[in-house]
Amino acid sequence: MTRAVRFHETGGPEVLRLDEVDVPAPGPGEVRIRQSASGVNFTDIYSRSGLYPAPLPSIPGREGVGVVTALGPGVTGWSVGERVSYASVTGSYAEERNLPAASLIRVPDGIDDVTAAAVTLRGLTAAVLVTDVHPVGPDSVVLVHAAAGGVGLILSQWASALGATVIGTVSTEAKAGIARLHCAGVLVAPGAELPARFREATGGRRASVVYDAVGRDTFALSLDCLAPLGHMVVYGQSSGHIAPIAPQELGERGSLTLTRPRLPDYMADADRRAARAAALFGRIADGTIAVRAEHRYPLERAADAHRDLEGRRTTGSVVLTMDQR
Incomplete structure (x- = not known):
């Protein structure tokens, strides 16, 4: 069992609650990761409010960072202990989870976990917008x-x-x-x-x-x-x-x-995803992009994170941090 934030009905931030959920062994093509942080985005609010349809109960969140703890059948190219992030895979408000190995992104040693959680989805979105959707010069x-x-x-x-x-x-x-x-x-x-x-x-x-x-x-x-x-x-x-x-x-x-x-459409190609991620982390490493992630909340305060984001009381990225017990 692991802790996860879920909503059992759509509505305001108050519908978010901390539950104990079971995480099965990873299936074919999946890995299990122990998460240290999750990004909080407006898409999470859209799902929670019902603007974007979601099955009930549902774990919100579409980006996170953690360490691989188990490999499912058929997974190659990844090892237990590797630090990874991902974007556009729903269910990141949880201490542990399974997700497709094909969605993983390696996090360079120079990028800390909170930064990775703050920028994987947002940064890849920015990369796609200025590179693929409308090339900027x-x-x-x-x-x-x-x-x-x-x-x-x-x-x-x-x-x-x-x-x-x-x-x-x-x-x-x-x-x-x-x-x-x-x-x-x-x-x-x-x-x-x-x-x-x-x-x-x-x-x-x-x-x-x-x-x-x-x-x-x-x-x-x-x-x-x-x-x-x-x-x-x-x-x-x-x-x-x-x-x-x-x-x-x-x-x-x-x-x-x-x-x-939509980011998943642009990130469906593994080579493009790897290239955009490398460009993103490279620009952070060389100082071209400064990451602001001052708004950090423990997992159990996900509702407060949503209230502050909706109320436009935040700047930069909003991050949930996990209590690794």
Whole structure:
């Protein structure tokens, strides 16, 4: 038996409860890991609230880090005792778990467990966004919403390192101080003035790409920030579902493109996953990307972690730490 946080019904943070659950022997192609930390993301909140369907009862969480303790039948290339992380495999709010060996990522010695838990999903998301979804370079003008958040902070640093002009939005002046370390300009709660303030910050230039994890509250205004042939990338929806848009409207706005990328689709290829992970950990090691993971909670306080993340009281990454008894 091991401790895990589950929800038996959908709802607010109060539905999360600490349970004792059984972890069977790993099946074919699986490994068992003893976890030290788990990332907390908005996707966990979407599952808990019912926005994303999940079986009941369900263990939330889609990224974690730990040590391999057992190998299932047919597993090769991995050894007991190796330190690993993973992303986009549900069930990380637990001290022990099984998961597909194909999802594992080796964690370099220079990356500590909390950092790995803080960046595996968020950092791979950022890597995919600037490399695969919309390649960013010195000529790019980039708008990043929630630029002091878990993904936004990494994304802003990565795009800036690639030479792009990055303008970020944040909800408070306190968060602006963090975002200004990595963005050419920061807009605090711009609201309906977003397009005008964005053009002011860029000297009249429009965005080549918008990376938006907010959704409903920012979508229409973000379209007004894009240059002709610009790319609208919606990778989250913390403010709610986006209203449908007619393809014709994208054409009338300047032949814009719109995408809703999902990390598992981009990480399905093992070689790509390994390359993006190596790039991520390399940028952390060389200081190009600084990781903020001050918001740490023990496993039994998962509900508090959700409350603070939903209430926008956090910056950077939110991490649950396990009590390895």
